[in-house]
Amino acid sequence: MKITTFLAAICLCLTASAAFAQQKPNIILVLTDDMGVGDIACYGGSLVPTPHLDRMAAEGIRFTQYYSASPICSPSRAGLLTGSYPARWNITSYLQTRKGNAACEQADFLRADVPTVAKLLKSAGYHTGHFGKWHLGGGRDVKNAPSIQAYGFDEYSSTWESPDPDPLITAENWIWSKTDSVKRWDRTGYFVDRTLAFLAKHKGQPCFINLWPDDVHTPWVADEKDMQRYPEGAQGRRQFEAVMKNYDRQMGRLMEGLKKLGIDQHTIVVFTSDNGALPTFDTRSGQYRGSKLSLYEGGIRMPLIVRYPGATKGGRVDSVSILSATDMLPTFCKLAGVKQVPQPAVDGVDRADVLLGKPSPRERTLFWEYGRNDSTFGYPRGKNRSPSVAVRQGKWKLLVNANGAGAELYDLEKDPGEQHDLSRQHPAETAQLTGKALAWFRALPALRK
Template sequence: MKNVRLVFFALTSLLAFSAFVVSIQVKKPVQVNRPPNIILVLIDDMGTADVGCFGGTFAPTPNIDRLAAEGIKFTNYYSAAPICSPSRVGLTTGMAPGKWRITSFLAERKHNRSCEQADFLDASAPSVARQLKKAGYATAHFGKWHMGGGRDVDNAPAIPNYGFDEYASTWESPSPDPLLTSTNWIWARSDSVKRWSRTAYFVDKTLDFLKRNPGRPCYINLWPDDVHTPWVPDETTLDAFPKGTEKPREFSAVLAELDIQIGRLMAGLKAIGADNNTLIIFTSDNGALPTFGGKRSGTFRGSKLSLYEGGIRMPFIVRYPASAPKGKTDNQSIICATDLLPTFESLAGKKGTTSGDGENMATVLTGKPRVRTKPIFWEYGRNTESFRYPLPHDRSPNLAMRQGNWKLLVNDNGTGVELYDLTTDPSEKNDLSSQQRQVAEQMKAQLLAWRSALPKLN
């Protein structure tokens, strides 16, 4: 009897303890979801058809393809310019880069003057990082900068002036990482971090930053300088081609390594428990060059340095497990790089705090397509002396505009009008300017007025 009582007492105590534990679990306050980490992966000179999920065949890209399979692939995303510096300025500021007097790639002062542009992005300009920092984000930039600094421009503002807590950047920046720049050039054999290891270095920096900031949402620019030429995938290539190459074999090797590092990024996010509430955007700053006979531009006409679709319509993938559907393709929503600042503000809970040229596309990034309300404007090529251009077939007029399904191109002197219906003619083969005169004239007047309102270089 005594043993029975002991057993009964033990069972009763166990049940009471279990009920206590359950009551604690029930009463434990539910943690409020915080804004997402945002990692903006901006590839350098990646064509629309470089990766498998957009039709690429140069090298397998299983990890980039998995981003799309686990997120949303967008087919109507545009960079702010068909060349590096202004495209990055548009993304950073949420404004047309010409409004900040950036019109081509930034280089030495003489080149900048001849391109009618400033030497660097004004630090007073709006900045994605600065706005998110105000919203409580930890901010970092790891990778290529190219918005001022380098060569003989020694007075460019430091990267923290744009709102970044930490950074590690390449040669074309105010203060390049010494591990990446042992000489006064973009890369060298003597660099501690070799040319082919840079993307891995930036991924390591990204994951480390997230690990060290577990209590705050993080915004990170992960901007590798792959897949920009010259291509140096390994030391053997460097021995054979000391200045790198522009050949398909080396391009494929660089692309394959980039894909491996995207896989490392995704695995690292899972390992530190940051995967579910991290928004990854994967895109490019501008189109490809060389295109290998147009193959890297896919069905689109044009390349880097061109305002045809191949120069400005970019791959765009969003992966956000907590809020975005998997395996979806959005063919409807038209997005521009200038949209990212107001979109990120909205995701951070600061909707509508910055005015600019973009639209808030936060709902679009979480799987709800919508019709764009603002037109998109571009310029490239203010003169024939200082600006680089592609082959004649890919060289476009120097202004362009998209409004709805219509795309108009024209030179800033009013000549060379071209009009395309991108719904039926995304390859821009059938100029409708003579058949749709009213549409062409209305858009031309609007585009030329936009161009004339841009500030001149003082």
């Protein structure tokens, strides 16, 4: 009898293991707003202790060569959602008023017929949710932007800069207000709550969620007292530290919530930022030159932590693999069992093995563009103002203006801070990469209104 019971127990364990292996993982993409690589302690940050993010890294894999698709909000989000360079969809800067969009030589919203990760995962049986900032069209005087649902999301809650603003956080016609039911300092917690509720509702079924808070973007409003003192928000270091501490706590709540739901082992959490920090306080970009709005590393090289306790061993650092935001769509599709990813619309490559703990060098060249003209792309000023086109190939990174002038070449293995321009010392590499960068830029579609 004991042997029979023992064998039955083994069969039950094997059945459970097989079911776990076959079950599609939940995927949560946490996209922080304006977080520099130097904001997190485990990346060398010193401004604010971040024990919960550090624990996420200790339980997962921390990547040191991950790039956003752009150094500014809307195009970086478009790159994540579509797996394509955002300029393919005429998204070049942050989406705003119609007049401002025209000045930036961009569309008023992301087209709804583009392939998106949410649409593709829905085709594989996923329930999809978007909770947080959207900023891919809608708000201000853009009244005809498609609903978030049109991009493949079953449920959503978003901020003022969207076609579907949540009334609890958009009581007035602005990013936040004193009269919001959910106060500015509670907003990240609200989005975490919505995420956990969505997962609980669909427990036992695969879910894909965009958790896109608008922290730690300015204005920083730490609490009720701060709101009274700074009714329009602040950009001071003290306020940033308070907001960052709360943000870190909310990431801890997310991880604890996954454990309480019993889905922790089978949920992939991908944590990153849309673009670099601004203001930087001279520390928020870490060792890198530049900031938000710059194609130097401080504007586009972002933190990336991937936590998947049921499949990967934690506590590792991957400094070998070069990853892009455009890789996330094909990577998530592979992890979710999507059979076919649309080509050639997707520029990213499947890096599922890398996210599962198998580092590998990158074969495909990476490109960026930011700064179509001097009138609407005039920032940042000074040494962090970069040329408008950039390319990364192996250890080399080249920046050049769209007219072919001002080429700068850096060896990122030896000089990640981009302090030593090697364009004169390496004319062959400079010419080759300049040609690649300009050919890519000139092949981008022209804006059609």
